[in-house]
Amino acid sequence: MKRIRREPGKFEVLKLFAALGRHEEFVLGDDESEKRFLEIISASLLRNKDNSALLHGLRAEDLFQYVAASLGKCILIKQEDTGEPLANSENVQLPDYLLVLHDKSRFLVEVKNCNKKEPPCKFNLKKTYLDKLMQYADIVDSELKIALYWSAWNQWTLVRPYQLECSNGKCSITMLKAIKMNEMETIGDFSVGTTPPLILRIVADTKKSRSIRKDGMGKFTIAGIELLCGDKNITDKTEKTYAFYFMLYGDWQSDKPVADIEDNKLVSIDHVVEPINKTAEQRFELLGSMSSMISRRYRELVSTPSGGEKVSIHLEPDSLGINIPKGYKGKALPLWIFYLRPNYGKGNK
Numbered sequence: 001m002k003r004i005r006r007e008p009g010k011f012e013v014l015k016l017f018a019a020l021g022r023h024e025e026f027v028l029g030d031d032e033s034e035k036r037f038l039e040i041i042s043a044s045l046l047r048n049k050d051n052s053a054l055l056h057g058l059r060a061e062d063l064f065q066y067v068a069a070s071l072g073k074c075i076l077i078k079q080e081d082t083g084e085p086l087a088n089s090e091n092v093q094l095p096d097y098l099l100v101l102h103d104k105s106r107f108l109v110e111v112k113n114c115n116k117k118e119p120p121c122k123f124n125l126k127k128t129y130l131d132k133l134m135q136y137a138d139i140v141d142s143e144l145k146i147a148l149y150w151s152a153w154n155q156w157t158l159v160r161p162y163q164l165e166c167s168n169g170k171c172s173i174t175m176l177k178a179i180k181m182n183e184m185e186t187i188g189d190f191s192v193g194t195t196p197p198l199i200l201r202i203v204a205d206t207k208k209s210r211s212i213r214k215d216g217m218g219k220f221t222i223a224g225i226e227l228l229c230g231d232k233n234i235t236d237k238t239e240k241t242y243a244f245y246f247m248l249y250g251d252w253q254s255d256k257p258v259a260d261i262e263d264n265k266l267v268s269i270d271h272v273v274e275p276i277n278k279t280a281e282q283r284f285e286l287l288g289s290m291s292s293m294i295s296r297r298y299r300e301l302v303s304t305p306s307g308g309e310k311v312s313i314h315l316e317p318d319s320l321g322i323n324i325p326k327g328y329k330g331k332a333l334p335l336w337i338f339y340l341r342p343n344y345g346k347g348n349k
Contacts (some may be wrong), residue, residue: 001069001318060113060149071188072322073103076100117152121175156291159184183235189291193284193336197274199228210266232332238332249296250287294320
């Protein structure tokens with residue numbers, strides 16, 4: 001899935017000039033109009049760059065398209081809330097995206113960020129806002145779904161509007177209910193597990209100096225890099241790619257590197273990732289959902305050394321995940337794949 005280039009520097013700037021010009025009565029080619037246009041843009045950027053609620057919402061919208069594209073079930077992802085559409089009613093709100101899947105089914109998605117961490121982790125939305133979204137969905141004859149990014153937990157859920165409980169002008173849903181009703185599987189999300197631990201091993205060259213001094217310091221030359229799953233050495237190229245991705249973006253935790261020293265000489269250094277808690281008598285542990293791993297990679301890519309965040313990233317939208325074929329059978333890296341479907345319960349579907 002590739003982004004269709006539209007030369008934003010050519011088209012979007014002129015469209016923005018026209019949109020602002022409808023209210024400001026701009027004239028293209030008029031020096032005062034162009035000066036006022038630049039002043040409005042500058043003031044808006046200055047005013048909103050520290051608006052955390054707005055920025056987190058926009059970031060969640062941008063992140064969702066990367067998640068949806070990388071999960072692999074969409075053939076089209078179109079930003080829906082662009083321009084100024086004409087309607088015979090003011091009670092209309094454009095959702096963020098239109099998604100079309102491989103089976104040609106389609107639905108609209110409104111993306112929202114919820115950064116609450118403490119129970120009950122409830123997301124709230126004004127009923128009037130939801131009603132406007134529903135009115136638009138009804139006009140274009142498409143189903144509407146709400147994508148919620150629980151950013152403090154790095155978790156995505158996709159729910160239907162009627163699963164929100166509405167009262168006193170407010171509609172809400174808890175994170176636990178959203179997980180129970182989650183439809184992210186429809187766009188390709190899944191959870192994956194393997195045998196712990198995953199190990200990246202740096203092997204010392206035995207033909208060169210690798211002695212450890214009395215002060216604990218020493219120099220060595222790297223002879224090779226190995227990846228291990230449990231006690232098995234991973235040699236397959238594809239499995240190495242999977243294992244390294246899981247180490248970087250899965251939910252398992254890493255501790256300090258562990259050095260293997262024999263006769264005061266370094267043999268290897270292990271970087272180990274494993275789950276904090278292990279399940280007794282179970283061959284595997286879950287690494288997390290693919291949508292969470294994609295989100296973790298996205299957040300890494302937009303972060304800067306100064307602590308800020310980039311406005312966008314330049315990778316193709318479908319490049320942040322990994323493609324695990326249906327029926328995949330691992331060799332040294334066994335995988336357990338779970339497609340989690342919503343539990344509507346009686347009378348809730």
